Amino acid sequence: xxxxxxxxxxxxxxxxxxxxxxxxxxxxxxxxxxxxxxxxxxxxxxxxxxxxxxxxxxxxxxxxxxxxxxxxxxxxxxxxxxxxxxxxxxxxxxxxxxxxxxxxxxxxxxxxxxxxxxxxxxxxxxxxxxxxxxxxxxxxxxxxxxxxxxxxxxxxxxxxxxxxxxxxxxxxxxxxxxxxxxxxxxxxxxxxxxxxxxxxxxxxxxxxxxxxxxxxxxxxxxxxxxxxxxxxxxxxxxxxxxxxxxxxxxxxxxxxxxxxxxxxxxxxxxxxxxxxxxxxxxxxxxxxxxxxxxxxxxxxxxxxxxxxxxxxxxxxxxxxxxxxxxxxxxxxxxxxxxxxxxxxxxxxxxxxxxxxxxxxxxxxxxxxxxxxxxxxxxxxxxxxxxxxxxxxxxxxxxxxxxxxxxxxxxxxxxxxxxxxxxxxxxxxxxxxxxxxxxxxxxxxxxxxxxxxxxxxxxxxxxxxxxxxxxxxxxxxxxxxxxxxxxxxxxxxxxxxxxxxxxxxxxxxxxxxxxxxxxxxxxxx
Amino acid sequence: xxxxxxxxxxxxxxxxxxxxxxxxxxxxxxxxxxxxxxxxxxxxxxxxxxxxxxxxxxxxxxxxxxxxxxxxxxxxxxxxxxxxxxxxxxxxxxxxxxxxxxxxxxxxxxxxxxxxxxxxxxxxxxxxxxxxxxxxxxxxxxxxxxxxxxxxxxxxxxxxxxxxxxxxxxxxxxxxxxxxxxxxxxxxxxxxxxxxxxxxxxxxxxxxxxxxxxxxxxxxxxxxxxxxxxxxxxxxxxxxxxxxxxxxxxxxxxxxxxxxxxxxxxxxxxxxxxxxxxxxxxxxxxxxxxxxxxxxxxxxxxxxxxxxxxxxxxxxxxxxxxxxxxxxxxxxxxxxxxxxxxxxxxxxxxxxxxxxxxxxxxxxxx
Numbered sequence: 001x002x003x004x005x006x007x008x009x010x011x012x013x014x015x016x017x018x019x020x021x022x023x024x025x026x027x028x029x030x031x032x033x034x035x036x037x038x039x040x041x042x043x044x045x046x047x048x049x050x051x052x053x054x055x056x057x058x059x060x061x062x063x064x065x066x067x068x069x070x071x072x073x074x075x076x077x078x079x080x081x082x083x084x085x086x087x088x089x090x091x092x093x094x095x096x097x098x099x100x101x102x103x104x105x106x107x108x109x110x111x112x113x114x115x116x117x118x119x120x121x122x123x124x125x126x127x128x129x130x131x132x133x134x135x136x137x138x139x140x141x142x143x144x145x146x147x148x149x150x151x152x153x154x155x156x157x158x159x160x161x162x163x164x165x166x167x168x169x170x171x172x173x174x175x176x177x178x179x180x181x182x183x184x185x186x187x188x189x190x191x192x193x194x195x196x197x198x199x200x201x202x203x204x205x206x207x208x209x210x211x212x213x214x215x216x217x218x219x220x221x222x223x224x225x226x227x228x229x230x231x232x233x234x235x236x237x238x239x240x241x242x243x244x245x246x247x248x249x250x251x252x253x254x255x256x257x258x259x260x261x262x263x264x265x266x267x268x269x270x271x272x273x274x275x276x277x278x279x280x281x282x283x284x285x286x287x288x289x290x291x292x293x294x295x296x297x298x299x300x301x302x303x304x305x306x307x308x309x310x311x312x313x314x315x316x317x318x319x320x321x322x323x324x325x326x327x328x329x330x331x332x333x334x335x336x337x338x339x340x341x342x343x344x345x346x347x348x349x350x351x352x353x354x355x356x357x358x359x360x361x362x363x364x365x366x367x368x369x370x371x372x373x374x375x376x377x378x379x380x381x382x383x384x385x386x387x388x389x390x391x392x393x394x395x396x397x398x399x400x401x402x403x404x405x406x407x408x409x410x411x412x413x414x415x416x417x418x419x420x421x422x423x424x425x426x427x428x429x430x431x432x433x434x435x436x437x438x439x440x441x442x443x444x445x446x447x448x449x450x451x452x453x454x455x456x457x458x459x460x461x462x463x464x465x466x467x468x469x470x471x472x473x474x475x476x477x478x479x480x481x482x483x484x485x486x487x488x489x490x491x492x493x494x495x496x497x498x499x500x501x502x503x504x505x506x507x508x509x510x511x512x513x514x515x516x517x518x519x520x521x522x523x524x
Numbered sequence: 525x526x527x528x529x530x531x532x533x534x535x536x537x538x539x540x541x542x543x544x545x546x547x548x549x550x551x552x553x554x555x556x557x558x559x560x561x562x563x564x565x566x567x568x569x570x571x572x573x574x575x576x577x578x579x580x581x582x583x584x585x586x587x588x589x590x591x592x593x594x595x596x597x598x599x600x601x602x603x604x605x606x607x608x609x610x611x612x613x614x615x616x617x618x619x620x621x622x623x624x625x626x627x628x629x630x631x632x633x634x635x636x637x638x639x640x641x642x643x644x645x646x647x648x649x650x651x652x653x654x655x656x657x658x659x660x661x662x663x664x665x666x667x668x669x670x671x672x673x674x675x676x677x678x679x680x681x682x683x684x685x686x687x688x689x690x691x692x693x694x695x696x697x698x699x700x701x702x703x704x705x706x707x708x709x710x711x712x713x714x715x716x717x718x719x720x721x722x723x724x725x726x727x728x729x730x731x732x733x734x735x736x737x738x739x740x741x742x743x744x745x746x747x748x749x750x751x752x753x754x755x756x757x758x759x760x761x762x763x764x765x766x767x768x769x770x771x772x773x774x775x776x777x778x779x780x781x782x783x784x785x786x787x788x789x790x791x792x793x794x795x796x797x798x799x800x801x802x803x804x805x806x807x808x809x810x811x812x813x814x815x816x817x818x819x820x821x822x823x824x825x826x827x828x829x830x831x832x833x834x835x836x837x838x839x840x841x842x843x844x845x846x847x848x849x850x851x852x853x854x855x856x857x858x859x860x861x862x863x864x865x866x867x868x869x870x871x872x873x874x875x876x877x878x879x880x881x882x883x884x885x886x887x888x889x890x
Contacts, residue, residue, distance in 0.1 A: 308759060329761025332760075349753045352748070361760050363745055374740055374745060
């Protein structure tokens with residue numbers, strides 16, 4: 001095999017944040033391989049790839065492409081050298097069609113006039129050539145995320161990229177879309193394309209990559225052949241210590257019902273039914289997981305229980321009282337905590353200080369305010385306490401939080417929500433986008449709360465997470481509960497078939513999802 | 525910790541400071557075009573805006589007097605902006621407050637302490653009511669507060685003009701104005717021949733009150749959180765709608781107060797063309813002052829000084845049109861709006877400097 005990319009001694013120091021993002025990093029990728037680049041948030045993966053793509057100028061180091069030394073000062077240089085990047089947040093124009101986006105800046109024209117027909121044909125041919133079918137005339141804003149990503153990939157291929165850098169491509173995808181993407185990556189690799197796949201989900205590394213490089217705090221820890229390593233080994237390399245991939249749980253001590261939903265219905269922002277007539281209960285001391293592919297009503301269910309939107313019908317009973325007319329603040333006062341799906345916009349206010357973020361649910365209580373005035377000293381002491389007990393090392397009372405990593409931000413949210421001794425916790429995708437170490441922390445903390453007697457409603461699109469944490473699983477499909485399972489006796493196949501809208505009767509030996517059988521092999 | 529705080533303050537004032545310097549440089553270019561002496565112009569501008577000839581004869585005192593309504597309308601904008609309401613209704617609220625104070629100033633007769641208090645409270649109430657309208661329209665019907673306040677400004681201007689021309693017009697006046705308010709309702713000034721007085725003290729108090737309100741009280745916290753992120757507020761259990769309406773009430777009251785002080789301390793009546801854009805100047809003051817009470821206080825004095833310097837100094841002494849003062853302020857605002865220009869270059873320069881130092885340090889450690 002020949003070497004496609006060779007990066008040697010790459011260093012980059014960000015003075016404004018005092019971070020040595022890359023420290024003498026060596027990285028090499030062979031032609032035609034799928035090379036995973038893993039590491040925790042802030043390990044320096046994105047910086048390394050930004051250097052390769054000409055977005056960040058390194059302090060030192062050299063880059064060779066096909067054994068030729070090159071200078072990459074600008075993305076244009078990267079594109080000339082056959083490097084294409086698919087960013088985590090797509091760079092597409094929502095109101096343009098697929099064809100217009102793919103051919104942006106290189107449209108075929110006749111005397112300055114565009115030819116829509118011809119554009120569509122060109123994109124059609126391109127899509128067929130790579131076996132990535134798209135509708136050239138569809139507008140981006142109407143497409144699901146997975147399809148938008150496909151457009152991004154086609155856009156890069158059209159610009160003659162031979163080396164594709166995919167920055168956390170699966171972070172935004174549903175499990176089905178992940179499977180499709182994996183097929184696409186495999187296909188491109190067979191056609192001779194070189195693919196660098198940035199991720200922190202180790203299961204995906206095992207599924208798709210040929211080799212894997214691990215980074216930790218700005219340094220390259222090592223490169224391994226996927227066939228010669230294992231998930232626990234990679235996790236250890238990433239975090240620098242032994243990581244519990246499966247949390248240990250005590251026997252369930254189920255108490256009284258803490259929250260009950262009776263025949264509730266909720267609409268989404270467009271007024272369409274998102275949750276229709278569902279009922280369930282959550283007891284003290286148990287974790288009930290709501291599994292399901294994202295977009296099946298989870299968001300609306302969570303917002304309705306927390307009080308952010310109102311019910312269309314039915315009743316929610318919390319600690320014996322109907323809370324249909326109770327405000328968010330009152331529900332929180334009654335002992336409800338909420339770890340939201342979106343910590344950047346909903347769960348935190350990145351524009352203000354740590355202290356002010358930590359008191360949002362309780363600034364009204366006498367512990368934090370008196371006669372309408374905030375008790376600044378108590379609040380600051382409280383922030384100090386949260387920082388200590390949840391070991392949020394990077395956060396400081398009185399200072400902003402916008403520079404914190406995703407894992408630390410989530411710790412701030414979790415710290416706030418759990419420090420009020422809640423009796424009921426809604427945890428909506430509590431580990432989304434977090435690295436292995438932070439996931440371990442969040443899981444451990446939730447189990448601790450369960451053992452202390454809180455009832456927890458865990459909403460997760462990660463099947464593994466639902467299986468690992470919960471005592472019962474409710475599968476949500478198109479706004480209804482498709483089935484309920486006891487986690488101890490449930491299999492992933494059973495949950496999977498319910499997630500896809502089937503019933504347990506449909507389950508036969510041969511319907512085993514390829515993903516899970518591969519996973520078995522990997523695990524064993 | 526202390527250096528952290530210092531850096532924060534430095535970050536906050538860097539852009540306005542550079543914007544002001546850039547504005548003054550542009551002024552120099554314009555003066556050169558007019559073929560006037562450059563350095564003398566600067567000297568005249570400053571000595572006539574901020575200088576002191578002798579004790580008791582300070583132009584700076586006049587600058588402070590002129591700054592008084594600006595501070596209050598600036599604070600009014602700060603309260604609205606911090607609470608997520610892009611209200612530019614200061615002008616209208618200022619006018620209705622002024623009209624209220626002018627009317628009660630001659631229509632009722634009270635003792636010297638009570639009379640001004642009643643006027644001030646009434647003007648604040650009417651201003652608050654005028655601020656409440658766009659607030660409630662926004663919350664209940666989703667009416668854009670920007671458009672609503674623009675319209676309400678025009679309505680206030682026309683209604684007050686009508687009041688001055690007809691019902692409130694003093695009998696014998698040639699140009700329309702209301703009767704002079706009772707001496708008992710007038711605000712005291714500190715120096716003979718100057719109008720700098722109690723009004724300024726009220727403005728300073730307002731700066732402190734607004735600061736404490738926004739950053740040290742529950743209500744202020746609610747307003748700022750709702751202003752920065754509606755979703756976060758909803759999630760945390762803060763009622764953003766209440767916070768928005770409350771912000772508009774307070775904002776309106778502050779502008780109304782500005783109107784009352786201008787009537788009671790400066791003009792002693794209301795006349796046609798009463799507002800000379802003080803409402804809008806308050807808006808720009810708030811923006812240049814980093815939407816912070818202290819910033820507003822400093823910028824209001826600076827603006828008033830610049831205008832005075834241009835008016836008295838440049839125009840009278842050097843025959844440079846006084847509009848130059850307004851032009852400089854306009855440029856300063858423009859440069860603030862283009863603040864990214866400075867920020868990016870400063871960051872780049874700092875990164876470059878620090879990375880040089882960083883690599884040097886690294887070199888030593890090897």
